[in-house]
Amino acid sequence: MSVSGKPRKKSEELRSHRWFGVDDLRSFGHRSRAYQIGFGREDFAGKPVIGIINTWSDINPCHTHFRQRAEEVKRGIWQAGGFPLELPAISLSEPFQKPSTMLYRNLLAMETEEMLRSYPLDGAVLMGGCDKTTPALIMGATSMNIPSIFLPAGPMLRGHWRGQTLGSGSDAWKYWAEKRAGNIDDNDWREIEEGIARSPGHCMTMGTASTMGAIAEVLGLTLSGASSIPAPDSSHSRMATRTGRRIVEMVWDDLKPRDVLSAASFDNAVTLAMAVGGSTNCIIHLVAMAGRAGIDLPLSRFDMFSRKVPVIANLRPNGKFLMEDFYFAGGLRALLGELAPMLELGCATVSGKTLGEDIAGARNNEPDVIRPLDNPISGPGGLCVLFGNLAPNGAVMKPAAADPRLAKHTGPAVVFDDYNDMAARIDDPDLDVTADSVLVLRNSGPQGGPGMPEWGMLPVPKKLLAQGVRDMVRISDARMSGTSYGTCILHVSPESYVGGPLALVRSGDMIALDVAERRLDLLVSDAELAARRANWKAPPPRYERGYGVMFAQHITQAERGCDFDYLHAGPATPEPEIH
Structure with a gap:
């Protein structure tokens, strides 16, 4: 009996056997083409075929080292008696891809799912790290649900x-x-x-990439400790080879993503996100990832954990240190050890052990980098969810990275209709704005951006910077980089482009923020809002062809994870016929 509770597989039960092991004309073609590539029967006969989904590309600096890591993964697969096949996938390069990698997260998720389904693969190593790559790969693998393990890119070195x-x-x-x-x-x-970016790897702050890597680990989808290793460190190479060895055993054990993912493991992920003061983006991704596993994860669940979990990772942008310091302090294993009283330790992991067994013996080497629960860098509320007449379906913010004096604030709106309007007017000396103003950016959500770009950290107007102002309340239906900071209210839903209340705000309207009460309200009468709504006209579609049309027709709003409605949940797609 395997660790998954299922009988250990026999070679003729491998999924790839239908391609390579059957005595018919079609399998003759499959085997002959493998010989064409240069493989011999001894390479693949009766062995688990492992797909290495590699998101390397020349334009993705976070994944520069993945060419080498893929070879190291292959080494582990060969060592364990598997047959590795590297399959390139779209590379979502956060710095370069416009208008936003979020526009293409679901495309990578679809590509991953369909590659795993359509090729003779028994298991997969998912190579990712740059922000949207991690959730996309996990979403696709969860939907396909063959044995899969995630290989994090790791953070870059300090600048x-x-x-x-x-x-x-x-x-x-x-x-x-x-x-x-x-x-x-x-x-x-x-x-x-x-000098700010000195090596391969993703952002070395607790931005979206570091947050999602840590979440992949606490969900049980990586080897224990994998997400904290800096990308250039030789330990990262060894981890890649161990990952390759482990996926072969997972295939024989038939240990699949949905055997690991559970409501309790997602609660652990939300707890972790709060404890590290993680990126606001993780809320959208966790909702989408949970949906692929058939688990409902409403915003109210995030707020429940927000009210009780303190921030114990002293990492920028909320704290002082960087991911390299975090690694030497003991990494995520050490942080999970400190957080253990708030976790469900019986959750399964790809190691074949429970989360509690994986972190047993973890040691915190630097208590200022990884704080104990009784000495956090800030109390509960590292991330929070807001509701009100301006965000009836919710909005999010990161109080841990905001100026505390703005946690309860009322001020007049300064409205920008879109990003170009904001860029053109934000530094205008005649802009009617003070430090008490509330900057509002609309038409930047899933439909309006399109793709919900990271425009939510609106710049402080230049004339206020000259006065010493470094933070003010900013509201949008956009997202914000996980490396950003400030009193930024994001993901306002429904978004303005589809007629959400943000579309009705006018400059001069008073807006009230109350973080303690989790409220975001436009102080305008219902009658006035109804009159404005009657005069509102829907803007034209952003796209008239291609992927953009599909995106616009099927993208859900932020509180539902911005997944495609037809992918979020539903019955499994049948295995392909082999004729």
Whole structure:
């Protein structure tokens, strides 16, 4: 009996046997083409075929090392008696792909699911790390539900500038504000530009990539400790080979994603997200990932954990340190050890052990980097969910990265109709704005962006920067980079492009934020809002052809994970006929 509770598979029960093991004309064709590639019968006969889904590309700096890591994964697969086949997939490069990688997350999820279904694969190693790649690969593999294990890209090394440690994203926003304020010059800016990203790997702050890697691990989909290893570290190479060995055993044990994923494991993921002060983006991704496993994860569940889980990871943008420091402090295993009293430790993992068994003996080497529960860097509420007449279906924010004085604030709206309007007017000396104003950006959601770009950290107007202002309340139906900070209310739903209340806000309207009460309200009468709604006209579709049309017709709103409605849940797709 295998660790999954199922009988251990026999070679003739492998999924790939239908391609390679049957004595008929079609299998003759499959075997002869394998010989054409250069493989021999001894390479694949009776062995688990493992697909390595590699999201490497020349334009994805987070995954620069994946060419080498794929070979190291193959080494582990060969060692364990498997047959590795590398399959390239679309590479969602966060810095370069426009208008947003979020537009294409579901495309990668679909591609992953269909590759796993249509090829003779018994199991898969999912190679990802750059923000949307992690949820996309997991969504696709969960829907297909063959044995799968996730290989995190790992964070890059620390950045440096004139003796200061730089964190990707977070310090870019910080020093850009200082440049706009006139406090650093073009030469300073160029030196920062050249020193902030020094190696392969994803952002080394607790941004979306680090958050999602940690979530993949606590969900039980990686080897224990895998998500914390810096990308260039030799331990990362060894982890890749161990991952290759492990997936072969998972195939024989028939250990699949849905054997690991449960309501309790997603509760663990939400708990972790709060404890690390994770990216607001993780809320959308977790809802979508849970949906693929047939698990409902409403926003109210996030808020429940938000009210009781403190922030114990002292990592930027909420804290002081970076992921390299986190790794040497003991990494995610050490943090989960500190968080253990708040976790469901009996959850299954791809190791074949429980989460509690995986983290047994974990040691916290740096209690200032990974704080104990009784000495957090901030109390509960690292992330929170807001409701009100401006966000009837919810909005999210990260109080841990915001100015505490703005947690309860009422101010007049300064409305921008879209990103271009904001970019054109934000630094206008005549803009009617003060430090008490509430900046509002609309038409930036799933439909309006399109693809819900990371425009939610609206810049503080230049004239306010000159006055020393570094934070103010900002509201949008967009997302925000996980490396960002500030009092930014995001994912307002329904979005303005489909007629949500954000579409009805006018400059000068008073908006009230109350984080403690989880409220976001437009202080305008119902009668006035009804009159405005009667005059609102729906904008034209963003796309008239191609993938964009499919996206617009089927994308759900933020509180449902921005998945395609026909992929979020439903019966399994039948196995392909082999004729």
